[in-house]
Amino acid sequence: MITANEAAPRLAGAPGARASLAPARPIPPRAPSPAPVANYVFDDYGAKTRHFHVYPYDKSVDPRNLRHVPHRHDFYQIIWLRTGAGELECDLRRTRFRGDSLFFFAPGRMHSWRHEEATRGVMVGITPEFFNADGSAAGLLGRLPFLHDMPMPMVPLEGAEAREMDELFQRLLDEAAQPDLGLEDIVRGWMTVILAKARQQVRRLEEAEAAAGAAARAETVYPLAQRFRVALEQNFPRLLKVSDYAALLQVSRSHLNEDLRLHTGRTASDHIHDRLLLEAKRLLVYSSFTVAEIAYQLRFQDPSYFGRFFRQRTAESPGAFRAREQALLLNG
Secondary structure (H helix, E strand, O other): OOOOOOOOOEOOOOOOOEOOOOOOOOOOOOOOOOOOOEEEOHHHHOOOOOOEEEEEOOOOOOOOOOOOOOEEEOOEEEEEEEEOEEEEEEOOEEEEEEOOEEEEEOOOOOEEEEEOOOOEEEEEEEOHHHHOOEOOEOHHHHOOOHHHHOOOOEEEOOHHHHHHHHHHHHHHHHHHOOOOOOHHHHHHHHHHHHHHHHHHHHHHHHHHHHHOOOOOOOOOOOHHHHHHHHHHHHHOOOOOOHHHHHHHHOOOHHHHHHHHHHHHOOOHHHHHHHHHHHHHHHHHHHOOOOHHHHHHHOOOOOHHHHHHHHHHHHOOOHHHHHHHHHHHHHHO
């Protein structure tokens, strides 16, 4: 649970002071919610392998997985759309999309689609274990922060770059259809190439935004910071203490905070709080859990502290935020 010693919010009007929480109490039982967040799990897609699946985008692999319903996955999803157009909503942001676009969805990221034209492309799902990403090594996923960090996880391509990406995905689709010895290694190789190419395209997109006046992120990869980010995504909300992540990454708390402050400008607690706030927003908008239920799911000991935590970071109560954002969805 969130405690005053680790990730508890600071009290408004008392700089540096932390909330004084009541003794831990049992989490009250919760009746099943009539409309929980739609969570599409890896096994729902009928994969014949343990760690990946590859399908044509227009193939319905599970009738329960409705793309227009706000949902999230428990795996990484990479989608290449060669044709089509419509609207994508991702974590309370909306954008138009067209064909020749690449999309990335990390586990837990809320999104939904509204297709307006016939769509053709390739859909890939990979588990975190597919690239052996863990808390002790950044791995390929740790070198690809855009999988988690992009506000809108979409990269449109044009011309030769779009043709090259389409060829890579078509080759991946063909290889994945051949159940032969070493298939997982072959798919891993093609996905490594695709994600490396995607990394190049994301960098070009950031450089174009910087030229237009937006701030570009540095290309430099900071191993400890990226290992922390991967570990946070994979262990949230089970681990919420800075000390737990320091132990997982085999560094001291002070070293972890110094490295994160140097390379990201924020401490480990700041990153944990950001992740808590994002999950709270997702649950408030896309589920019918009560505010109290959400507080307990996010391991706050008391809903009142959750309310204080939320108001300090958004300047509005959880209930007010839910009403405003759901009204926007209904009227959108």
